[in-house]
Amino acid sequence: MVSRGERDSVSRDNFNQEPARETPGRFRGDMGRVLAFIGGNGPRALFIGVFIGLAVPPLASLLRPILPHAVAILLVFALLRVDWHIMAGYIRQPIRSGLLVAWMMLISPVVTWLALWPVPLPEALKISVVLMACAPPILGATAIAILLGLDGALVVVIGIVSTLLTPLTVPPLALALLGLELEVGVLELMIRLAALVLGAFLAALLLRRLIGLAKLRSYNTQLDGLMVLTMLIFAISVMDGVTDAIFEDPWMVALWLAVAFVANPVLQLLGWGMFFWMGRRRALSAALMSGNCNMGLLLAALPADTNFGVVLFFAIAQLPMYMLPAILSPVYRRLLGQKPGGAKD
Numbered sequence: 001m002v003s004r005g006e007r008d009s010v011s012r013d014n015f016n017q018e019p020a021r022e023t024p025g026r027f028r029g030d031m032g033r034v035l036a037f038i039g040g041n042g043p044r045a046l047f048i049g050v051f052i053g054l055a056v057p058p059l060a061s062l063l064r065p066i067l068p069h070a071v072a073i074l075l076v077f078a079l080l081r082v083d084w085h086i087m088a089g090y091i092r093q094p095i096r097s098g099l100l101v102a103w104m105m106l107i108s109p110v111v112t113w114l115a116l117w118p119v120p121l122p123e124a125l126k127i128s129v130v131l132m133a134c135a136p137p138i139l140g141a142t143a144i145a146i147l148l149g150l151d152g153a154l155v156v157v158i159g160i161v162s163t164l165l166t167p168l169t170v171p172p173l174a175l176a177l178l179g180l181e182l183e184v185g186v187l188e189l190m191i192r193l194a195a196l197v198l199g200a201f202l203a204a205l206l207l208r209r210l211i212g213l214a215k216l217r218s219y220n221t222q223l224d225g226l227m228v229l230t231m232l233i234f235a236i237s238v239m240d241g242v243t244d245a246i247f248e249d250p251w252m253v254a255l256w257l258a259v260a261f262v263a264n265p266v267l268q269l270l271g272w273g274m275f276f277w278m279g280r281r282r283a284l285s286a287a288l289m290s291g292n293c294n295m296g297l298l299l300a301a302l303p304a305d306t307n308f309g310v311v312l313f314f315a316i317a318q319l320p321m322y323m324l325p326a327i328l329s330p331v332y333r334r335l336l337g338q339k340p341g342g343a344k345d
Contacts, residue, residue: 032222039224042147042231043326049232050322053239054246063237067296070237071139072200074230078142078156079204080216081223086153096278100158100286103274105169108267108290109133113177124309125256127178129263131310132317134170135298136162137289140234143227144288144325148332151285158289160197164190166297183303231322238296238318245312252309256316264320267291280335292321 038045053060090097112133116126137159146152167186174180208216216223246253271290276283295314302310 032219035225035229036221037225038228039147039221039226042224042228043144043329045228046144046231046235046322047326049235050239050319053236054243056236057240057243060236060238060240060243063233064240066233067237070230070233072196072203074143074227074234075139075197075200076203076207077223077227077230078139078146078152079200080207081146081220081227082142082152082156084153086151087157090154090157097157097161100154100275100289101161101165103271103286104137104158104162104289105134105165106173107274108270109173109177111270112263112267121259122255122309124307125259125313127180127307128256128310128313128317129259130177131170131174131180131298132263132293132295132313133267134173135293135295136166138292138294138296138321139163140231141289141292143231144292145285146227147224148288148325148329149281149336150288150332151282154282154285155289158286162289163294163297164193164197166193166294170298181303182298235318235322238315240315242312242315245315253312253316256309256313257319260313260317261320264291264317264324267293284332284335291324293317 109130113130116129119126137155139159141159142152142156145155167189171182171186174182211219242253268287268291272283272287275286278286295317299311299314
């Protein structure tokens, strides 16, 4: 027989145990599993994000102003995810890294211009594709490379160097190839870009010191999830205005979209062909950078009277950037000898 005091004790114990179901640790565990799931399905999530941006234009407009902050945050997550010793190794190989940068920023635009010369396309569309080839790789390419199991360290080094060189290479190329004068303050833009990169490195360095490398590596899948969530902001926000354009001139949008879905993989094939001698994983990383170009960086430099078709292409060309990784991820896994979900650092 249980005494009243024992019953009260049991009741108090049960009462005290109830709130333990919602502990911060459990919440963090659930959140960690959600982030790991998102990170493991990153390419598919980005694919869906594009259609969310098209289907919900007000959401795309709402997220558009935070794009610059998302760029910095994404770079911080990418720097936390890659191996800095490998990055330093690429920096100590100036010839190899220099060839990659020269391809991205000089050779690729000229090859693209020569290839488009005889093709009967609208002038605005030709200008758009050449400017696309002139642009540096998107900083988000590091995150995409990691999700696909490519060489994230190589992508971040080449991406950052190419981005910092943009004010020096793009204006003269645009003038020489297209006769287009870009309104860009070279020194001002270089300072802004350098501040973005330096700030991201300092934030990543501080987090690495506070958290510790061993613990960070145990959070790789969660970091992948955070990168995907940040890139989802891109995928949704870059669709701002595209839905309206589809209704206003569907045939123009269809042509622009078709060219974007041809230009991106063709530039990737050219990049792979240029650097196949570096090994399969690095060549595929070079290919990814070649086709996924940071046209958003050029928007601020375009003259006020720039043809609307050029601005529209810059938005539409984001579609293959976010859709092709999901479509081609089985191909990447096969080429890299990975099992599903077996992305490498």
